[in-house]
Amino acid sequence: MDIDAFGSELKERRIRSGSGVPCSYFTPVVNYMGSDPGLDYVPASSEGEAVAIAAGLVAGGRPAFALMQNSGLGNAVNPITSMLYIYQMPVVLLVSHRGEPGKPDEPQHERMGVITDELITLCGIEGYVFDETSFGRELDDVLARQVPAGWVFRKGRLTGGSVAAPITFEAETSAFALPPRRRHVPAMDRYDALQVIAPLLNAEADRPAVVATTGKLSRELYELDDQDHSKANRFYMVGSMGCAAGFGLGVARTRPGKVVVLDGDGALLMKLGTLATIGAAKSANLHHVVIDNAAHDSTGGQPTASPSVDFAAIALASGYRRADTVSTADELKQTLEAHLSEEGPTFLRVVVRTGGKAELGRPKLAPRDAYARFRDWLAETA
Ligand SMILES: Cc1ncc(C[n+]2csc(CCOP(=O)(O)OP(=O)(O)O)c2C)c(N)n1
Known part of the structure; x- marks a missing residue:
């Protein structure tokens, strides 16, 4: 054809x-x-x-x-x-x-x-x-x-079309300034961090679309303030580990409004290439937040490679406009507020200790209802 x-x-x-x-x-x-x-x-x-x-x-x-x-x-x-x-x-x-x-x-x-x-x-x-x-x-x-x-x-089913021009490019190295070297000692756990983040996701004006990664992060965020199913701007991913950022990038291309991706360090490492895709896409409305507990906490706290990886440096080197690392509640609030008021893509690594909310349940929203709720909210606020 x-x-x-x-x-x-x-x-x-x-x-x-x-x-x-x-x-x-x-x-x-x-x-x-x-x-x-x-x-x-x-x-x-x-x-x-x-x-x-x-x-x-x-x-x-x-x-x-x-x-x-x-x-x-x-x-x-x-x-x-x-x-x-x-x-x-x-x-x-x-x-x-x-x-x-x-x-x-x-x-x-x-x-x-x-x-x-x-x-x-x-x-x-x-x-x-x-x-x-x-x-x-x-x-x-x-x-x-x-x-x-x-x-x-099967082979040869699609034919014709123009031939793409050969790619000409120059590679720019060290096109970013690294923040000064410092140590970040965790002062919160994942649930503490979500309690700081959630109010910023609920702003009446300019409310962002929110995509939360699989595992306990989504379950905690749901329990925190969405048990009444009032947060239609949120999408909790079940499974699809590593896909929250790619999904958020897709959503961000369809609307001028902000999109916030809440990721985990294990999930980010699984699809680290997505940082490069987002950097190249230069999505001005995308804000990427990684709750980094150096573990696959949701499956029992097994270690990830996170402690030896400077995620913010990788984000900057991949083309994000701004990237920061924080560990205290005050720093988290101030920095995330700043990111949300700036052009993206921005990247925020939140260094936390392992663990989170005790006695955690599971969202009472069936996955297809959760998707329909989010899709309909995106359509209403397009
Ligand atoms: C493809 C795939 N591999 C493994 C799992 C099992 N799994 C679910 S959550 C999770 C840990 C995720 O770790 P992280 O993103 O760091 O978040 P945390 O649990 O630490 O909050 C794992 C390994 C999965 N759901 N999908």
């Missing part, structure tokens, strides 16, 4: 946004997305991140695709099963089929080539083999039902 005809099929259904990690089969799609300023394509660091970004775009009211090679479908299985499936987010997955059985290809594609079609449906996602005569009809059908679905593209 010629790429312009394919692009028209997408445009007719308001799909003008997407994210992905390329496969040579999708070169026409990536070039096409770059050929028109009315189209929005976010190059992702990993396929799971691409799924999260597309899901954030969709939540914010922009139909979107995530494209990937089938080798990267393996990288995306958790976000597909824990996020797209659980919340029924209608992201359009475009998956290339390397290693198609019976066709010569490189050895690394052999096994994934055999399981690709089945893997999509095993993830609980409707799967189709791309056929240009039925694609439009299938898209209409899944979008009408608002369910996630994936199309597998």
Whole structure:
């Protein structure tokens, strides 16, 4: 299918946004997305991140695709099963089929080539083999039902389009000033920190969209002040560890209003590439806060690499406009207030000790209701 005809099929259904990690089969799609300023394509660091970004775009009211090679479908299985499936987010997955059985290809594609079609449906996602005569009809059908679905593209199905200009660039090193070296001794635990942060998320004027990472952080934030289900600006991620920032980036592209991502150090380390994606995207309305307890606290307090990592330095080196590290309640309040009043992307590392609220329950909002609440709030405040 010629790429312009394919692009028209997408445009007719308001799909003008997407994210992905390329496969040579999708070169026409990536070039096409770059050929028109009315189209929005976010190059992702990993396929799971691409799924999260597309899901954030969709939540914010922009139909979107995530494209990937089938080798990267393996990288995306958790976000597909824990996020797209659980919340029924209608992201359009475009998956290339390397290693198609019976066709010569490189050895690394052999096994994934055999399981690709089945893997999509095993993830609980409707799967189709791309056929240009039925694609439009299938898209209409899944979008009408608002369910996630994936199309597998055999070799050579998309053709034509302009050739992208070769990339010319200069690499700028040390383009940022590091804050002075200092030690940060934890003075709070995660729940203490959330008690300082939550009131800033509830501001009447300019209330931010909030995306909270999986695990006890989300559960504590819910128990803190959302048990009456009054905080429709919040989205608590279950599973999809590491995807809160990518999802927040997707949401941030759909609206002028602020988006606050509340992350964990384990989750951030799992998808550290997202810092580079956000830095490159220069999202002025994105504010990233990491509650860093140097542990996978939610699963029993097992250590992470955090103590030897200066996250704020990585954020600055990745293109964030501002990055700070704090450990006391006063510093946290003042610095977060400052970040929220400035252009992003900003990054705030909150150094805390392990532990948090005792006797923690689980949100009484079912995941699909939680997603609908957030999506509807984004639409009302767009
Ligand atoms: C892909 C994936 N791997 C592992 C888990 C299990 N898990 C849930 S929460 C969590 C720890 C998260 O650590 P961090 O982000 O630092 O937050 P904390 O629990 O310390 O607040 C882990 C490992 C998961 N949900 N998903």
